[in-house]
Amino acid sequence: MVRVIVNGKEVHVPEGETILTALKKAGDAVPTLCFFGHMYREASCRMCLVELSNGKLVPACAYPVSDGLEVRTDTPRVREARRTVVEFILSIHRIRCWSCPRKGGNCELLKLATAYWVEGIPVCSSCPLYGKDCLVVKGEPCLGPITLAGCGDPCPSNGSPCIGCRGPVTRRDVLEAAAQFYVSNGVELKDVLEVASMFWEGLPNYDALKVSLEEAFKKALGGGTG
Amino acid sequence: MGRCCGKCWHSLEYPCRNYVRCRTEGPLCHDDQRCRTLRSERIRYIKEGPNGYRIKVPLASCSIAAGAKEVLNAVKEVVESLGIPSDAVKTVGCTGLCYLDPWLELKAPGMPVALYGNVKPAEVEGILKKYFLENDVSGAYAIGERTGKAKGEGDVPTLSELDVWRLQVRYVSRNCGVVNPESIEDYIAYGGYRGLDRALRMSPEEVIEEVKKSGLRGRGGAGFPTWLKWRICRNQPSKEKYVIVNADEGDPGAFMNRLLAESDPHRVLEGLIIAGYAVGATKGFIFVRAEKPLMAERLQKAVEEARKHGILGKNILGRGFDFDVEVILSAGAFVCGEETALIAAIEGRATPRQRPPYPAVVGLWGKPTVINNVETLAHVATLMAEGWESFAAYGTERSKGTKMFCVTGAVKRTGAYEVPIGTTLRTLVERIAGGVKEGRKLKAVQIGGPSGGCVPAHLLDTPIDYESLRDAGAIMGSGGIVVMDDTACMVDVARYFTSFIVAESCGKCFPCRIGTKILYDTLTRITEGEGTLEDLEILEGVGRVVRDASLCALGGTAPNPVLSTLRHFRDEYLAHIIDKKCPAGVCTKLLKYRINPDKCVGCGTCAKHCPAGAISRDEKSGKYVIDQEKCVKCGTCVTICPVNAVMKEV
Numbered sequence: 001m002v003r004v005i006v007n008g009k010e011v012h013v014p015e016g017e018t019i020l021t022a023l024k025k026a027g028d029a030v031p032t033l034c035f036f037g038h039m040y041r042e043a044s045c046r047m048c049l050v051e052l053s054n055g056k057l058v059p060a061c062a063y064p065v066s067d068g069l070e071v072r073t074d075t076p077r078v079r080e081a082r083r084t085v086v087e088f089i090l091s092i093h094r095i096r097c098w099s100c101p102r103k104g105g106n107c108e109l110l111k112l113a114t115a116y117w118v119e120g121i122p123v124c125s126s127c128p129l130y131g132k133d134c135l136v137v138k139g140e141p142c143l144g145p146i147t148l149a150g151c152g153d154p155c156p157s158n159g160s161p162c163i164g165c166r167g168p169v170t171r172r173d174v175l176e177a178a179a180q181f182y183v184s185n186g187v188e189l190k191d192v193l194e195v196a197s198m199f200w201e202g203l204p205n206y207d208a209l210k211v212s213l214e215e216a217f218k219k220a221l222g223g224g225t226g
Numbered sequence: 227m228g229r230c231c232g233k234c235w236h237s238l239e240y241p242c243r244n245y246v247r248c249r250t251e252g253p254l255c256h257d258d259q260r261c262r263t264l265r266s267e268r269i270r271y272i273k274e275g276p277n278g279y280r281i282k283v284p285l286a287s288c289s290i291a292a293g294a295k296e297v298l299n300a301v302k303e304v305v306e307s308l309g310i311p312s313d314a315v316k317t318v319g320c321t322g323l324c325y326l327d328p329w330l331e332l333k334a335p336g337m338p339v340a341l342y343g344n345v346k347p348a349e350v351e352g353i354l355k356k357y358f359l360e361n362d363v364s365g366a367y368a369i370g371e372r373t374g375k376a377k378g379e380g381d382v383p384t385l386s387e388l389d390v391w392r393l394q395v396r397y398v399s400r401n402c403g404v405v406n407p408e409s410i411e412d413y414i415a416y417g418g419y420r421g422l423d424r425a426l427r428m429s430p431e432e433v434i435e436e437v438k439k440s441g442l443r444g445r446g447g448a449g450f451p452t453w454l455k456w457r458i459c460r461n462q463p464s465k466e467k468y469v470i471v472n473a474d475e476g477d478p479g480a481f482m483n484r485l486l487a488e489s490d491p492h493r494v495l496e497g498l499i500i501a502g503y504a505v506g507a508t509k510g511f512i513f514v515r516a517e518k519p520l521m522a523e524r525l526q527k528a529v530e531e532a533r534k535h536g537i538l539g540k541n542i543l544g545r546g547f548d549f550d551v552e553v554i555l556s557a558g559a560f561v562c563g564e565e566t567a568l569i570a571a572i573e574g575r576a577t578p579r580q581r582p583p584y585p586a587v588v589g590l591w592g593k594p595t596v597i598n599n600v601e602t603l604a605h606v607a608t609l610m611a612e613g614w615e616s617f618a619a620y621g622t623e624r625s626k627g628t629k630m631f632c633v634t635g636a637v638k639r640t641g642a643y644e645v646p647i648g649t650t651l652r653t654l655v656e657r658i659a660g661g662v663k664e665g666r667k668l669k670a671v672q673i674g675g676p677s678g679g680c681v682p683a684h685l686l687d688t689p690i691d692y693e694s695l696r697d698a699g700a701i702m703g704s705g706g707i708v709v710m711d712d713t714a715c716m717v718d719v720a721r722y723f724t725s726f727i728v729a730e731s732c733g734k735c736f737p738c739r740i741g742t743k744i745l746y747d748t749l750t751r752i753t754e755g756e757g758t759l760e761d762l763e764i765l766e767g768v769g770r771v772v773r774d775a776s777l778c779a780l781g782g783t784a785p786n787p788v789l790s791t792l793r794h795f796r797d798e799y800l801a802h803i804i805d806k807k808c809p810a811g812v813c814t815k816l817l818k819y820r821i822n823p824d825k826c827v828g829c830g831t832c833a834k835h836c837p838a839g840a841i842s843r844d845e846k847s848g849k850y851v852i853d854q855e856k857c858v859k860c861g862t863c864v865t866i867c868p869v870n871a872v873m874k875e876v
Contacts, residue, residue: 085771089736
């Protein structure tokens, strides 16, 4: 057994184990994405980074413990690194939450994005309605595809459309994909804007958003259904 | 290199312990004047050529590219007609004086050695006739020691008078351009395999101790003490251990490993065998970049020759040490220079893995493995032959010895130079490499390849050692130095190096795969005039995370070019973002070409050559004007204009 100090708390773990084991024992969870027990431990997602006493950031899932190792899981550098990594992942993630099979509260990325305040994922990611029950599919101007997730979806859970009270997603590629989704289900721009104007009219970026939405719809209409 | 007489019994089955020394001082096992004369005459023949005649032609990748093979053919054609024995022609490696390629070195009895640079095949006959028949050395680039017997000696400097040679310390590169790299006999005649001979007389612990005393640190860039790596590996209980030469040199602008291995492959091999002996390995690998075929070929040949002479294989030099070496070609990914990726590449898939455990503990196929750079091992061979004092005599308190640097870019004398560690960048760039071309101003020095950083001109007095360079925001790296003058745009330079990293990132970990792409996209935006001040924050923030969070050293150093240029050349970034101008006139999207109507003679050449049809004749004045809307900013009109009327406006 070796002694590891996790955030000032001492825990004992068997030699040869990783920092992650020590963290679990100490009850200080760190997020992991690519770690999968003994099947995959290549430390490629860098979500489980922790800071050592020498200032190095190392992945908890692959770094072996040694006696007297001091680990901190919540320093500013760790938070910045994790947050940026989530941003990195989202920046190349094709956000199509309305048609994603993992929707309905099962999305790891959504959990991380909310925990680290990274914007970009729409309400659809956690919406309990999908398939035939989806309100957009029914033709209603639900704002789910273009509203930031994280509210816990009280409205769609009760069968009423999202009205966008959390604010809009501003990423252009998400807006374009959402517009295509609207268009393919026969929802019109003016209906969407009508709902959107309720909460978003006073936003400083509303005009810009409106322009982007109009362009996205134009593109979706021109490019056919998608 | 046969036996001198029947008394010599060295063979692969019964190796002689004194084989190496016997070749130069021998024979040792019996006293025979005839045998002794045989040996010494052979050595004189190798060193001085037949009857003192010698014509050296360099054959390394660099010289061949410059036309050395044609020069060699031209020499071979005329040599006999001049009455010089044809075996006087000797092919050697490269001296590192790349700006002279292809060169010729001539020697006749009584004459000074003469070095001719940039020789063209058509000039060969003239040069040879002048030197050998007229005893005239005028026109040579430099000569060896003055003898007072040749004509024109006074006008030609001796090599030791030239800064480019005088300020160098040729410790590890001593044989480059001297020995025939394809001949083990040459190498031994010049004192080769003495280090191995000496190491095998010591215990492995003593060898490690010797390297420790020398203070040698890894020449691959990180500067890890070589002895410590060996000691850690030696202390592992495993029966099987491996040593690997990392000859996967991939930095743009760095070629010292290729030069060493092509010009003196046996020295690298000797170092590898010594390392194998010190750590207790049974097998060594030479991991060569496939894009450097001549290097691989010469190393392969060296391995085969060494096997034939009992220097490699079973019971090396009769000391009971078994060791064999295999040359492995890499598929040429930059990341393979990283040691865990290199190991993975030999195993089958080249991606790095998290360290620790370090390769010295868990390496190739799970066995303890030592990976050393080509130059490190060449240093080992040299210092084992000469004793650690000879090595530790050079360098600074914390970093001993010499290091080879490749100076390229906007300098007068491009080449690979070996200097003691602690030499200032100014000495290396301005005195040895001759500084930037006339009328230009030195702006920055990029050191350490795509993982390194830019050192601005005002920090040129930084001594080159691991710590000082790190403080200046660069790294020693493998030793590639790219010199940039005022025609270089630092934003564009950062963008170029980042594009290299984006292409070479293996894609395993997110920060390196995605972060470097974000850096690249942001830099592209800035060079195209669409950058905002927010972009600078993105560059710094993303750069910091890529550096801290990446899995291997490639990602960990990837943002260095961006961060170091941001630190030292922030005003250039601001000029791109705020003024939408590229001060150096490199970023084409921010440029404007304009024809000066006062200079324009109305010849119309530019309009004919413009690929975009953007130049038209102004009917009123008869002069030509560029339509800025259509202009693609290729710069053809600038080069083609006979009266230099086209101006680049920044």
